[in-house]
Amino acid sequence: xxxxxxxxxxxxxxxxxxxxxxxxxxxxxxxxxxxxxxxxxxxxxxxxxxxxxxxxxxxxxxxxxxxxxxxxxxxxxxxxxxx
Numbered sequence: 001x002x003x004x005x006x007x008x009x010x011x012x013x014x015x016x017x018x019x020x021x022x023x024x025x026x027x028x029x030x031x032x033x034x035x036x037x038x039x040x041x042x043x044x045x046x047x048x049x050x051x052x053x054x055x056x057x058x059x060x061x062x063x064x065x066x067x068x069x070x071x072x073x074x075x076x077x078x079x080x081x082x083x
Contacts, residue, residue, distance in 0.1 A: 001032065001033045001035055002030050002032060002033070002034050002035070003034075003037065004028075004034065004035070004037070005037045005038070006025050008038075009023040009024065009038065009074050010023070010024040010026060011023070011024075015052075015071050016052075019052070019073075022073055022074075024053075024071045024074060025038070025072050025074050026070070026071050027045065027069065027070050028067060029048065029054075029068040029069070029070060030048075033046045034046075041077060042076065043072075043074065043076050048070060050072065051070035051072055052071055052072065052073060053071040054068060054069070055069050056068050
C-alpha cells in the first residue's frame with residue numbers, strides 16, 4: 001500500500017466549477033491501493049477509476065517527461081473499493 005500525507009485539500013472549483021463547495025485531494029497515479037492522510041484523518045483508495053478528474057503535467061524536475069494526477073473527493077475514514 002502506498003501512503004500519502006496531504007498538506008492541504010484542494011477547493012473543488014479550482015479543478016472544475018461543478019465541484020464548488022467540495023474538497024479534493026490530488027494523488028499521483030500508482031498501481032495498487034493508496035492510503036491518504038490529512039490532519040489525523042485517513043481515506044483509502046483501492047480503485048483508481050473512482051477519480052473525478054485526471055490531469056497530465058510536465059515534470060519540471062527532469063525525472064520523467066510527464067506525470068498524472070488523479071483528483072478524488074475527500075471522504076475521510078471511507079474506502080473506495082474495487083468492483
